Amino acid sequence: MKKIYNYIAALGTVLLLSACDSDLEKVTYNSTEAVPAALEEIKTPCVLDNKKSDEVAMILNWIAPEIIYSGGYSAAVTNYIEMDVAQNNFANKMILSAATITDVSKSFTHGELNTNILKLLKDAYGMDVENDPETFVARNFEFRIQSSISTEATPVYSNVITVNITPYSMDIAYPEVYVIGNYSSWKWDTAQSLFSFKENEDYEGVIDFGDKSQGFKITGDKNWDNGNYGASGDAVIEDEAAEITLINDGGSKDLSCYSAYRFYRFTFNTSTLVLKKNLGFNQLGIVGTAVGSWDNDVVMEFDAEKQRFYADVTLTEGEMKFRLDGAWNTSFGSSTEGLLDSGDNIKVPAGNYRVYVNLNNSANQTYELNAEDYNK
Structure with a gap:
């Protein structure tokens, strides 16, 4: 069997909230008096399964936080779902998703949760997630919710829950x-x-x-x-x-x-x-401010052995998307880092990267920015 290398350099979405300086000066609240979100415990171990990549693996439920403002201004509250390996005090936290104040639940598919875990173990803990079998053992992960009105305000944190999760390798020899x-x-x-x-x-x-x-x-x-x-x-x-x-x-x-x-x-x-x-x-291209233009495509090559697209690019900090045949009839964006799952522009950091795109699985189309593979 041929291996399909579907390692994704990340899921996790951060929604950045902003307000002008004059408005932020009006917003005050006492973080010590705020009632943080309350996460429900998950006692059942979660064993992730590649055969169920688009099925729900875990649901986080919580009671919404209560934040009281003064100054006659009401700001939107965003709940950021954070994850880290247990007993690390969230030193290497990953933000999985963001939810509004009215949201009290978030589900994660097997594929989403697995990719987040592999990203965390690779980037924050230096694990060789493609070759080290220790990557795929059961371990405890901690989750909490950070509630905030802006990057300028002091956040409040929910209780911490621990979930035992077993990930799977993304380097799978599929039938x-x-x-x-x-x-x-x-x-x-x-x-x-x-x-x-x-x-x-x-x-x-x-x-x-x-x-x-x-x-x-x-x-x-x-x-x-x-x-x-x-x-x-x-x-x-x-x-x-x-x-x-x-x-x-x-x-x-x-x-x-x-x-x-x-x-x-x-x-x-x-x-x-x-x-x-x-x-x-006939072609898959990259467009956007990150590659210099929304009109001129960086045309990607195709690796017939691994059946994925790639291009070596120097990105500036900005946004990009992928599209077919230099037109907008069919394009791919992302609302979840690493997945081509929406029409949203993809915010990217500056740097030299080999960009990979895998369109083989319509239920799990992926992209990756890989600095190590640049010009190799």
């Missing part, structure tokens, strides 16, 4: 089927794959056909004996068909209807034999 065709010279060693991220009958991935997209089939192994999926001999297939029902037969025809684009993201179900085209595009 795969092989897309073999003209682009790979009909050789399995250079064929790319569709992956079953939930280890079931659903397979998905981005295929780079280059300029040789005419003609391919799907096989269940690196041979013709364990699934030989192609078009029915009497099937009439439209160019760029949204979906096709294949047959598993040595006499099946090559699929030659996808030739308009270089890259395609397909899904294939080995039970129903339905192949779907989810995306078709």
Whole structure:
């Protein structure tokens, strides 16, 4: 099996609140009289599972804080959810998310929580999260809520709760089927794959056909004996068909209807034999103030072995997004660091980075800024 390197350099979202100096001068409250948020205990250990990456793993519930103001001014309160390894007094805290004063609950999926933990262990504690098996043992993590009206005001903190969590490796050899065709010279060693991220009958991935997209089939192994999926001999297939029902037969025809684009993201179900085209595009680009322009794309390369996009860039502090084919018809932003899960601009620090983007898993599209890999 081929490994898909999906390590994400981070989840965790910080919403920065601001107010003009004149308004901040009007806002006063006594932090010693404020009633902090009260987090509910979680007594059940949490074992994270890559097969459930988009399912809820943990829910934090709390009673909202009470903050009384003076000066005739009412400011919005934001609750910042913080996490650290237990018994470290939050010295290396990570902010997982931010919630308004009216929010009293926050859920985290297996994938979100796992990525946060790996980010924390790597960046704050220097662990080799890709190779050290000690990364993936059960350990205690502490959570608390910081409530604040602005960066200028003294925050108040909730009680601390401890949760025992076992993370999983993001470097997983997922089950795969092989897309073999003209682009790979009909050789399995250079064929790319569709992956079953939930280890079931659903397979998905981005295929780079280059300029040789005419003609391919799907096989269940690196041979013709364990699934030989192609078009029915009497099937009439439209160019760029949204979906096709294949047959598993040595006499099946090559699929030659996808030739308009270089890259395609397909899904294939080995039970129903339905192949779907989810995306078709010719380039993935980076735009934004961080790369100098919202109009001119930094075009990313594609690593066919790891099936992910990359580009070496010098970023200035600013914002960026990813988009297809130099247009805004399809673009990717982030509301959760490390995930391409929204249309929000991505705030980035200045520096030299190799930027990775992985679009194979539509339920868990990711990006990473990796300073160590720059120009390697």
